[in-house]
Amino acid sequence: MQAIFAYHTAKQADYNICRQKAQNQFLPDLNSMEVQDKEALSKMRELTGKTYDQIHLGGVDSIEPDTAPEIIKEARHFLKEWENKLPENKLHFKKRMLSDLNAISDDYIKILTFMLEIEELIEGQKRKKGIEHNNFAKNAIIVGLKKSEAFQNERARKNITWDTDRIKTWHKEYLKTQEFYEEYDNMAQAKYEDDLEFILQLYKTIVFKNEIIDEYFESSDIGWTENKTILKSMVLKTIKSIDESGSEPLLMELSKNWDEDLDFLKELFDMAIDDEEELEEMIKEKSKNWEIERVAITDRIILEMAISEMTHFPSIPVKVTINEYIELSKQYSTPKSKQFVNGLLDVLSVDLQKQGRIKKSGRGLLDNK
Structure with a gap:
């Protein structure tokens, strides 16, 4: 529906642009040394717009009999230009529709990859400080995604990557300040229930709720606002499908067929x-x-x-x-x-x-x- 709406919007905009082009053929010639009859030209522009609409709605036979040939010529020429744009626009918005659908699948893999990027960042920071205790590296959900060949293949096929600096900033400003993050980090030995709860909190309160992260996804995916509910459902189902042993995750699809x-x-x-x-x-x-x-x-x-x-x-x-x-x-x-x-x-x-x-x-x- 959105793709068809976009097509019709572009169709109307192009119609108006070509109509204006036809009228502009009767603008005063600023380079002419002769005196221009501006009032007569203004009437010709008005009649050209009217003729353009008449041809579009009723064909050439609907034109008023005394219409000047040059007006008819310009109206027909630019109406034809508009008509020639229609197949191109149709193809463009059809391709964009399919591209937008693929973007949902790409976002799904990218959002799941987020937890792996966070874990790698934390691992690096703890290693530099000589800290061996790391609940994040042992998290069953993260382990399951890391060792999943199917998930890693999808990630590689779609060439999903994150900007390291962005991950560092989000981790520092939005995640590390959270109480649930500190509690999980300080657990002597996190259980599967703790692993699952931490990951769910990560996505529910940070990824799918933070305004800055929202803006990031909106900037790369025009349909993010509407797709977010679908993506949230897909991501949470995948997370919950991984058991305490780090089992193979259930990778969701937009459709079974x-x-x-x-x-x-x-x-x-x-x-x-x-x-x-x-x-x-x-x-x-x-x-x-x-x-x-x-x-x-x-x-x-x-x-x-x-x-x-x-x-x-x-x-x-x-x-x-x-x-x-x-x-x-x-x-x-x-x-x-x-x-x-x-x-x-x-x-x-x-x-x-x-x-x-x-x-x-x-x-x-x-x-x-």
Whole structure:
């Protein structure tokens, strides 16, 4: 949804830029020695913008008959320039969508690596001071990650690294000052329960709560704020999967069938954009009290995605689709969006079933109640 929203935002921005370019063809020539009729040029710029919009909405036949040929020429030229940008933008935001998904996996490994970096720093500091007692080096969770070949391979494959100076600063300013850190460090012999509690505190109160660390991840991952909840769940599950012997950790995945889900995302993205005109017409027809332009852009995107999903993915129950997009509207759109999206999808799903455009197989796949 975010990728499609970004595409539409760029689409509108490019439309306005090209419209302005067309109008700018009739700016006064500052290098001309002749007197410029500024009022006439101003009217031509206004008419060019109007013609540009008319061609876009209704084609060349919608242009007023007495429109000057040079105005039509410039309007058509820059409208074509805008249209040529659309496939490029679509590809760009599709790639960025996939890149953002990969960033979640990268952040997951990087966040888990954080505890290893902290342990290595502490080990180095204790070694310099000749201190042999080190609960951090014996921590079962850290030991489990260190000896996990699968985790270390992922770390190497993704080329996950931390800046040493940053780790030193965070350790000194945010971790070493914590009471739980001092208590764990001073334990004569930490038990597994102590190991687990220390690591959980490290992540819950420092990594996922500290404002400076939040800002660090936001600067490298635009989706950090929304992804943080998912990442926290993934990281804590992995931590809790390691037992007192430092067993092989359970490495989490975004999906059990990632290749299939990736194909689904790509197809849904393409359909919601490629079929935009048809989808908007369907929404317009059923939203009797609303002009399509007045429907919130987020609502339109949610509805277009939902219709595409209902009509093109036979294994997903209609009820599941409707409920999922209602949840999206509650989270990302306006306060009244839930009722609007729910009502429209109910009506559309019934009509599309009657038209034979929703084809599901299996019990419960058609029920939307």
